[in-house]
Amino acid sequence: MRFISRNRYRKIGVGILFALFLVLIISHSQQSLNSVKNIITRQTSMIAGKGNDKDLEWTPEKLKQFMHLLDKQNHNIYNNSYHSFSTNTNNNNNNNFRQLIQSTANSSHSEYKLQFPSLSQYLTYISDEQSALTPSFVLSKRSPLNKASLVFGVPHIKRSKESYLQLTLYFLIKNIKPWDLNDTHIIVFIAETDMNYVMNTTRMIVHHFEEYINSGILAVISPSPTYYPDFNKLYKKQTLGDPLKRVHWRTKQNLDFAYLMMYAYTKGDYYVQLEDDVVSTPDYVGLIKEAIIDLNKNKTEWFTIRFCRLGFIGQMLKSQDLPQLITFMLIFHEDQPSDWLLDYLIQTRVCRKDKDAKDCRQRKDSLWRTHKTSLFQHIGYHSSLDGKVQKLKDKFFKTKTFSYIVHKDNPPADVITSLKSFKDHTISKSYKGDDYFWAINPKDGDHIIITFNEPTVLDELTINSGNFEHPNDKIPDETTVEIIPQISQNSSFVVTSDGYYIIGSFVDGFIKITNLKDFGLINKLRV
Incomplete structure (x- = not known):
């Protein structure tokens, strides 16, 4: 008497199931049926004790042979079935089928339209997207059809101590050569919802730079109040281990930068991110244009060119690439500071998981180009984060005498x-x-x-x-x-x-x- 283990019962069951399945599907091909029967017969003989234990195994070779016969049999069944369908189907049915296909092709399929993620899916507190993305204030004399080569974004917020905005705008405008003025657009984004502050700041800008407002070189915008959340209620997680005050500050900065980029996206060919406490080197616009020409002439691939080595200051992107960065910043707006998000975006584009950090750095440098000298210097001592003192200076910014304006035309x-x-x-x-x-x-x-x-x-x-x-x-x-x-x-x-x-x-x-x-x-x- 032979004792059959529980595992062997499983094998017996598998063989019987395959046998029953084959009996149902191979009745139309006698040659294939005989071949499959031979396999099933051999397996059932083994179960009855006519072979050794090893013969009971469904080896890969046997399975392969079995599947080959099964595919061949299915092919024959399909051909026979299709022939039967073709000979038994009348012309009326064919016409009905054509009409069904035609009606489907002519329908709009509006109920199947795909939905791209909207702003409110990244910023869940926004209920009216159109209202949130409509600026509450715009002062711009530049025609939408008059695109600039270079667009400079200057986000500005109210500081508890001194403001550097006037000085920043003064040097940005003063250091542009006359022949580059009309091809340059500077956008001041007053990232505040207090309209009294917005109007007072705008009044200061107009007082000092009215000529450049009227010529379309300088523009001022401010956002809708519905664009921002109640930071104290919505953001209570201390991401990166930062105090909530700092989390709210850098979260708002990401929202500010993204809003400014969305507005600037269609205004020019290239976009340069600045801050409201920087000064520029003379002819910085001409130097940026030279850098672009050199890279394009050599067909050098790039995603970002940095003209300052401090944070997000002086980072330039092609306007066509801004949507990638905007989306990335909005998805992770409460998780990381803006300059880190730019780094992560470039890393995601080029770095391999199977390579080390050195390889990743080299790959990022191939897309994140650095100008040989810095064209912008950070001058703010008191940060926009209340209570923070910012002493960082860019050592690659070489201009030393830009703060004094020489004049020789005063009357005796x-x-x-x-x-x-x-x-x-x-x-x-x-x-x-x-x-x-x-x-x-x-x-x-x-x-x-x-x-x-x-x-x-x-x-x-x-x-x-x-x-x-x-x-x-x-x-x-x-x-x-x-x-x-x-x-x-x-x-x-x-x-x-x-x-x-x-x-x-x-x-x-x-x-x-x-x-x-x-x-x-x-x-x-x-x-």
């Missing part, structure tokens, strides 16, 4: 002041254009008096104060500019007790007056 005059000069940085040198004026320990009542050698007709007056490293060291807003014309004026200007006409006052350390010809000859000017 004697200049005196009650302000005490620091070292030899005197007011007389400043007026002649030989140096800047550096005063210390100013107090109420201090003044600067300019007495012209001869009565002079002035075209305009411009006085700028402050330093990018100490932006609060500037002439205060209550300071007035006053003149004594040679001929008394019948005008609405206030006249002081000593005969000076008050013609203007400083705003944010700056004043520019262009209507001075109306006063005729002027003897003196006092600040």
